[in-house]
Amino acid sequence: MTYDPATGLWNAMLDLTAGEVKFRANDGWDINYGDSGLDGILDAGGDNIPIPEAGTYVFTMKLGTPDYTYSITRTAYDKRAMFWTDGQTLEINDIGQFTEGYAITKFKNVNKDGSPARFPHPDFVCTDYPVFRLADAYLMYAEAVKRGGGGSEGRALELVNQVRARAYGSADGNISGGELTLDFILDERARELYWEGHRRTDLIRFDKFTTSAYLWPWKGKVPNGAATGSFRNLYPIPAAEMSANPNLQQNTGY
Template sequence: MNNKIFTAAACLCLLATACTKDLVRTPTNAITAGEAYSTPAGYKEGLAKVYAAFALTGNAGGTGSPDISPQIIADEGNSDFLRLYFNLQELTTDEAAWTWQNDAGIQGLHEMSWSSINPIIDGLYYRSFFQITLCNEFIRQSSESALGSKPFSSQAKDSVRHYRAEARFLRAYQYWVLMDLFGNVPFATENTAIASSLPKQINRADLFKYIESELIGAADSGLIAPRQNEYGRADQAAAWALLARLYLNAQVYTGTPRYTDAITYCNKVITAGYSLHPDYTQLMLADNNLNTDEFILTINYDGTYTQNYGGTTYLVHGPAGVPGKISGSNGSWSGLRLTQQLVTLFPDYSGNTDHRAQFWQTGQTLNMTDLYTSTAGFSTFKYRNVTRSGGPAPHADPAGNFSDIDFPLFRLAEVYLIYAESVLRGGTGGDAGTALNYVNAIRERAYGNHSGDITAGQLTTDYILNERGRELYYETFRRTDLIRYGKFTTSAYLWAWKGGVQGGTAVADKYNIFPIPSTDLSSNPNLQQNSGY
């Protein structure tokens, strides 16, 4: 199977019920599970469907999913995982605002005044549980007892065991997303009795332990060695990178810091053979599937095979004012813009000094004087649907609608920054000199020389937060980062229109997590709403 389109290969395959009360159902299919998993090829196709849930859009319910918001379903781009996740992680922060206030769910996100009824919040919640449902079924069908009855060769059974470990990783990833955004959520695994009960709610700290155990288990017994799997599929390094991210935020999730563990898993990734890709401006291009030096795991998008208005298509078209000849598309939707607080993290925001400052300024004002005016605030051309040579995307959509750019869920630069922050926060197993070297390696790539290097005295936790803003903007980290630093809801850091005020203001701490959708509360009496909603 073509590595670039591993995910896309499943686009015409099944979609399963997404609502959480259906976590304990077998995904609806035109064929039985026995038929679908009757051959080794059937198992690989089943795994492809699990990965494809990252990029597929539309009514995930298929044959009956009444709890998915009809507003989300009406715009299939808004049911894509990445677009939903980006909106919750970035539109709520200094990194992004969206112009079109009448789009379902937009009002209240940047202002941090959302309610328990919001189609974007609901959409991400159900989309994550949709993939968990697929994972649970695949894991159930690939158990040792299920394999024991199959007339497969020992080699084929070993391959299925690798696939099962990948499904465990993907399930753990989606439970991490839900834990990070929603706290205490419904919980079901492959061992939950099918269709006999509604899922119970798991405590955030207990879910942390489950995710940790699953990631370690998958890495130790099934995931393929780093950089040895097909492009776009998880390996041990992906599990290690998620563990490092999990431990970095452990104090938020459990009340107990785990910075030493974060360093341990950073070291595992760093020594696995990755390196920083030499040119930052090539990270988010249409042929970025070539960036296997830095990329650890990606969501694969393809202009021919995964056509939807979410994903990186959203990140190509969305930025306001960027002409199609720059973005490699048929033009801008005049939507996404940056607050001046994010832009001014760069002393020189022209891009001539720090090449990460890929800001579109023509026709845009620096200051976001109005939240819903498309020219208020710079935008960015970080995502461009062209190749390194400036040519068309490999599977270019002739109409210019859809993107070929893959989205890195994990890349080495993030791991370097986790290592540095964890050392500064007192974790052991690393050292300040190595942390400084990693940060300066990131900055040397950005500057093209040593002119951006910093000294040991400049390397503080606040510096790391700002450097994460410069390096990782528009990569779905900002909300989580600001919460970890105590700057998301508080007055410790203000940005334009935070709290609905042009100069920014503090908001209630309840906004550190999102509400459980009211539709799920009404259908599952086992659930309790998050405090304050």
């Protein structure tokens, strides 16, 4: 929810069920606004505004105009996009500067209802960490089908859209069969499973971890990203393990 006092423009994105809405002032109904003519202009004490179906809606209201013009537009919104942007810049010029790049708010040390965690700690969270997830299995199935491992293209599409319907809260984010490609599945795994320990192995499996096929800022120690040696697909064997077992041979490149 945002408000620009310079322009008087108020914006909010809300998840709504089918029904009706109305605007009120100061959490009371003595001052309320509806739209009796459904003409995009709020009327004091006007009729409720219909919301035809459940979904995510963008509300825009021009509080700086005498007639309070407004709009309510349904939009497709992926609720997995949990980013903190206040005080952050999108571009990363210094990888050691936390305020460069958007921060992630996927895991918070609170309960589902927003109440404090049972074991609060200033530095660590007590969030349950997902190890096996149904969405991961659905995306595995779709990937196996697209790699020629058998199964049904139709079923793969159905499962991917189930994952996306949960994320969007509706069918607004559903894709078509033509959009279901291996590259799409890799991206969908990033959207669904980020910060859950999958990205490195996913990129290696898709041959994009060290190659130039997929670049990100500071890959290869350059601002725009660059390919790196393929030996980095494997970690080095720790020095302590090498010393403890002389029969071990260090992985190539280390």
